[in-house]
Amino acid sequence: MNKxxxxxxxxxGILGIxxxxxxxxxLQKLVGVDAIQTFETGVRYQLYHAFFLLIIGSTSMVSLKMKKIIFYFILFGVICFSxxxxxxxTNVxxxxxxxxxxxxxPLGGLFLIIGWVLLLVGIITNKVN
Structure with missing residues (x-):
């Protein structure tokens, strides 16, 4: 699961860059400034969650079972949100x-929030210090 x-x-991260x-x-030659800012919001949240997954994969503070659940919420959250x-x-x-x-x-955003909440729960309930 960590891998x-x-x-x-x-x-x-690669796709975000x-x-x-x-x-x-x-994109600036194809759409307006507002659309570029909107697109960059998607990029920013994708990159935040790239780091999130890298941190989760590198820690032992959350159980493997919880990591698996978090993984799917973040995966579907990024796909739906970003x-x-x-x-x-780029609708035009x-x-x-x-x-x-x-x-x-907003459904994707909710999935991302749930992923973060699950991380918090996983850390709090972890018996290993």
């Missing part, structure tokens, strides 16, 4: 109207 957390965190560079250099933000920010470039699935964004 899965570290690999996923690394992939989120690539998408951030795209927003800074390529992914939907990327779609909404796509034939698909991402506004029809805009409710996925």
């Amino acid at each position: 899965k957390l570290l690999v996923t965190g690394s992939i989120f 690539i998408l951030g560079a795209f927003a800074a250099h390529g 992914g939907s933000i990327y779609g909404l920010a 470039l796509s034939a698909f109207n991402f506004k029809t699935i805009a409710l996925i964004t």
Whole structure:
């Protein structure tokens, strides 16, 4: 499980840097300033959670069972939150109207919050000091 957390965190980090560079250099020719700022919000939260997964994968303060649960909440949270933000920010470039699935964004945010709460619970309930 630790390796899965570290690999996923690394992939989120790599993609976050690539998408951030795209927003800074390529996207500005295609969409407005507000859309770029929205896109960068998705990048920022993806990168926060890349570090989150790297930290979780490197600690022994949370049980493996709890790490697995946290992993899935963060994975789906980033996909739903950041992914939907990327779609909404670039909506004018796509034939698909991402506004029809805009409710996925707060659901993804809720998954991310639950992941953090589970981390807190996992640390508090851990018997090892």
